[in-house]
Amino acid sequence: xxxxxxxxxxxxxxxxxxxxxxxxxxxxxxxxxxxxxxxxxxxxxxxxxxxxxxxxxxxxxx
Ligand code: F3S
Numbered sequence: 813x814x815x816x817x818x819x820x821x822x823x824x825x826x827x828x829x830x831x832x833x834x835x836x837x838x839x840x841x842x843x844x845x846x847x848x849x850x851x852x853x854x855x856x857x858x859x860x861x862x863x864x865x866x867x868x869x870x871x872x873x874x
Contacts, residue, residue, distance in 0.1 A: 832858035
């Protein structure tokens with residue numbers, strides 16, 4: 813499973829690192845970054861929840 817953040821779309825709401833801290837972190841640019849593009853085992857559900865929860869649909873998990 814891979815996670816990608818569209819940095820042009822991200823508005824820096826901070827939701828995804830709070831839901832899936834092993835997958836996403838906030839960067840110095842105020843936008844979310846993936847910590848590792850391959851979602852760690854055990855974080856798949858949280859990654860999917862982040863994708864569903866992002867207010868601007870900036871996250872793709874597949
Ligand atoms: Fe950005 Fe969406 Fe995460 S706006 S901080 S990618 S929940």
